[in-house]
Amino acid sequence: MRHQTAFGAAAVAVGLAVAMSAPAAGATTPTAPAAPAKPDPRTVAAASADRLVAAKPAAFRKAPKDKIVRTGVTSGLRGLQYVEYQRTYDGLPVYGGDFVVTTNATGGVLSTSVGQTQKLDVGTKATVTPAQATATSRAKVDTVDSASSPRLTVLAEGTGRLVYETVVSGHQKKAETKLHVLVDAKTGKVVKTWDEVRDAADDQSYYHGTVDLSTAATSMTDPARPGHQCGGQGGTAYTGTDSAWGNGSGTNLETACVDVLYAVQKEWDMLGAWLGRNGTNGSGRGFPSRVGLSDVNAYWNGSYTNFGHNQAGTRQATSVDVVGHENGHAVFTNTPGGDSGGNGNEKGGMNESAGDIFGALTEHYINEPANLDPPDYLVGEEVDLVGSGPIRNMYNPSALGDPNCYSSSIPSTEVHSAAGPQNHWFYLLAEGSNPTNGNPTSPTCNNSTVTGIGIQKAGQIFMGGLNRKVTNWSHARARIETVNAALALFPNSATECNAVKAAWSAVSVPAQSGEAACGTQGPDFSLTLNPSSGSAQAGGTATATVSTATTSGSAQQIALSATSSPSGPTATFSPSTVTSGQSATMTVNVPAGTPDGTYRLTVLADGASVDRTATYTLTVGTSQPGTVFSDDFETNQGWTTNPGGTDTATTGQWQRGTPAPTSYSGTNLQLAAAGGSYDLVTGAAAGTDAGTYDVDGGATSVQSPAISLPSGTLTLSLSWYLAHLDNSGTDDYLRVRVVGTSGSSTVLNQTGAASIRAGAWQTATYDLSAYAGQSVRIVVDAADAGTGSLVEGGIDNVRITKS
Template structure:
């Protein structure tokens, strides 16, 4: 949480603690080894793939790749999402997703960017001019962010200013992201974060049993879920009996809203293996009493109005689940922005409708209430004409059934038609029987459905692969990939996905896999995993593979070095899983002494595997063993375990923008050069915009092979905070080896204003001599709301 108020508190001295943690003696009976976290396994495998295949991710030398998190899906599939920066600037459209199974085999990638970036980052238009142009896009402006230089991943790149303008657009609430060309001053893209749709007594669902606190309409079991009025304040009462069943009572509207979102939350977990609305165990508030014939999601909360007759609030199951469906769309990779005209916006609206249908089917209410169907808003009767959309026959309400080149220029709610139609055909088929409506196809084909639960799993898996440049064509490709990987060896689901897309005129795509493919898998390992060589010399290792699933497959071997210099060959270069190869790492004369990470890629027909080899060049005498000044990419990994919880202020390598508050320095310029490892490089509009908020953030060095002898680790560091900090907030640096961990810096915060100042830590790490180690940096805002900043620079290990 952003907190700038200086809190009066007694001064507490903060001290530097250097401690050596030694392993505890083994007990009589060793505990069973913990099963590796699939998210951590996926993150490590995906990171290695990014290192091994820079061309596949359109990576240019000035790019910095940032892993944003791992989402677990049905069937053990893991979706690792990434963003990138270019010369320190954020890249809009530079995102991508790497898909793995639970054991780390890379099954596929979804990349938004089409080519490497090569663009000037010097603006010709002033930020003030960009701000004025952006504000002019709204009818009424309430607030505008400072313009931020950004690179659009459009061709070789376009330098733009992004400004977020909040206010009113043609009488509707808006939170508009406007991109102004930094060379011409013209608007090149914009998108609106506000997405609209048209014992407890509910109006739509009878007497229901909600999960609420004793005296407030907040859900103790589902983080972030609560309901109240237009001020944002949660409704309260003397007990936990809510509502009177009236269509005009706002407390009753909250009963319906909470009932619906609780069912949606449970459906996501039970059917789709998603944790909460945001995929990370969290949700968002709901507001009722909007004085409008409407309901919308504004990027932070859902808001519900009433029907035109004023007899009902717009809080039926499908409408509520629709609006929270926009939150799901926003919190899956690629977010809500981008796309081709209104095409992605239409798919966002369709996503809301699909989650509405899924939630109705999961709740399975009887006919007297809000029973499962594929109509949208029929219970609300928003404008007196019954449903506002029809998923099995969109044309019945004037929306397109079929995809065409006109969809990107179609109004977003109408543009929901093709994907809504596809989902119905996939779930139920064109002639489902059993009282369910028939659905016309655009190619006169007959489609057999696979059931709404499987259809939902495939749709959710497609969203987990979503990127900024989302379209019906990409959705077809990724849902086909999901069907193949989620239901390996079965052609039924895959064929149904293809048939349903073809039935709405979205044709087969390049690279689309064949149906019924068996998910063959293999393991890949190196022996040894590290070695050393002098410039002009070489070293060898054995690459071993085993077939771990299905049948044996061909595996092509290749490798990359970070930093560059050493070259790698394999004999043989292509093997069948179960066979081995000899890897030779050659070190050209003139190669600098130091540590090099060799990432080995096994490119299989059905899956890809990676492994790393640590090469030490030189290092037999004294001098520098490892150095990272962060001026170039040192190969450090942010959130290495995939378990960081900080919402902002995550560690990144970048150019820090100094910040202060009332004379207290918080974020500093780099200790040397221009870049360092810092908790959110951007200054934002106030000191607390990009400080650490909401938990922990971590970063980890590549593996460093240490020689024998006397070894010293040194680095520059600072920790700055206001007096609203506590001892729960900290900066910590550890050296982690195969046999133990040394904490070399443990700086706790305290309830005083501490002005950041660069300091140098120097620690003897000779106990790790001869081992491969990693340096791990952690920082936290782990107590209440506080303002905490930290930085690391000039990391060096020397031998004397």
């Protein structure tokens, strides 16, 4: 976030620049051309997943009033990419309408995780007032400190339910709570609740002796792991005259912070080295921690972790497994589907289990000797929280009164106890039912014998499942997605997949409908179109060759199909099914009466083990005057953010969205769309103040789909605005370029200045005739590239016409 009075470090604007020195006299050695930049796998995955969503709307339960919005791409182990989506219905957010598309490193779609079971079809007019919803929500909390304004939302339950969501912060029986309450907007009844606060029940640490922490010179902040720090209940990091922390006492709070930071740093390292995750939040950041909580407890509240003490008051609740547990909640929260929702307490129990699993993984990664905190599958045994040793047992949950096996009663079981079945599954997957490495035996619910695959592989599969998580998470859904994770992570082996299935069956989670078969998922193929664009008159046709090639493993059967956006043209294939390595002819049929314009056909190659997509751009009516290309951004026509993978902006990245207008002291900054609801905007959200989601940290870019231009006189027009405060400078800018096969041209170049510039929609036009007959793309760049400043920009109503 950039404010008028707070300036960030300068950043270099993104661009293509080549620095060359003049050769010495007589020199004849030619300079080798630079190798082309390797595509960012996240960009490749996003484009591939977007095309799949366009090609298979039924698979994602897309209703006519739905808008699908890609919200992020998370990179995982072995090049796997997890592309996350949310949806709105009739302009309202949909709770439970999220889904995940998993691709390999080259964009091949491996699987999809969709929790929604039906298309939405629900009225969006409330009969309950927001004030009534607020009163009902506040009544769910004993002591209320604050309550958010109710937000009208569609709950993806059956064909949909209209609800108000209110967040009530306060205390339940003296424990902190941040309770989300969903109230039916037609009946006023509470439909669902969930709490963001998740509880667990040369530096001197208490649990690890003398350790070497990564901290700043005089502050308990971690410069190597952004976001992680430790201090007291006020929220600020402890400081000192040097970087030697703690005295080793069980009651000293600085020592408690040594224990916390040591465990956090090891967990961060484990996430990267073992599981391929970039930091606690998956994007290279972590969360602060607090110690000195006056409670026999520890918790994660969605923003920070907080640690109390044991019942005897002799030590702090900061052992590796407890710290790993609470930060494990942070991982669970920051994977797709978040930590909300589910069936009763079922997802909450899986969240508690996730904390236990990450605690066990961290203990095993550190692998301390028996006199410190050795690796095991018990939770909290070193803390002795209430004077009776561990609080949970993963290899035999029933030893402490928790269920070993899944049953229909789990959704109504208290969340910590409901952690039992998944904890038991993880132990069986990692160690087996009769380990030979000194770990204890583990009973199975079906009297089977399970062979473990090792804790590192088990952790990778568990993390792969979390990366596919959706709001409506359950043990049955987790079985499906951990099977998919095993297939993707170990594509040439069935051992891991079979172990996953055996471990789930051993805790009474049976095989599910649609569950993938174990085998080897090695085969892959490529898909190309030649040409990738064409033109036709209404009533005519265009053709292209669809080529496939086997890129790994054996050849596989591929079914070909295509969808058009906007609708109109259709495609047939001869043959319609090929074996990878073969080709087919695609014939695009343009019905009589089809309006002139540009159509994007998404070609889907549905393989046995992986799906591939490609785009064919069709221009209809090239010989007549009229619109060649038009985008008012009310539908997704395939603009790509960060197409070169070199953007540096940390916030305010270009996106197609519904802007939330912002202003500063009466100066309009982010504007509503120039027409309709959507435009291209530098961060659509408003945040807590005008500078929350503006462009920060450098440059952001967005690129149009390929546009085939006909011959003739062509004109580009678009609506635009650039807004900034007087902390801007000439390094800040908004630029629009046209890039074709013969070069590029700058359509618009607006720079910042040390003055206030209010946002105002304007129109730019440009003669594109020089690009007639070429395939071009429109590229839009914006930057906060000097000292930190408040910069906003928008683009709307892009149109190319032929006269």
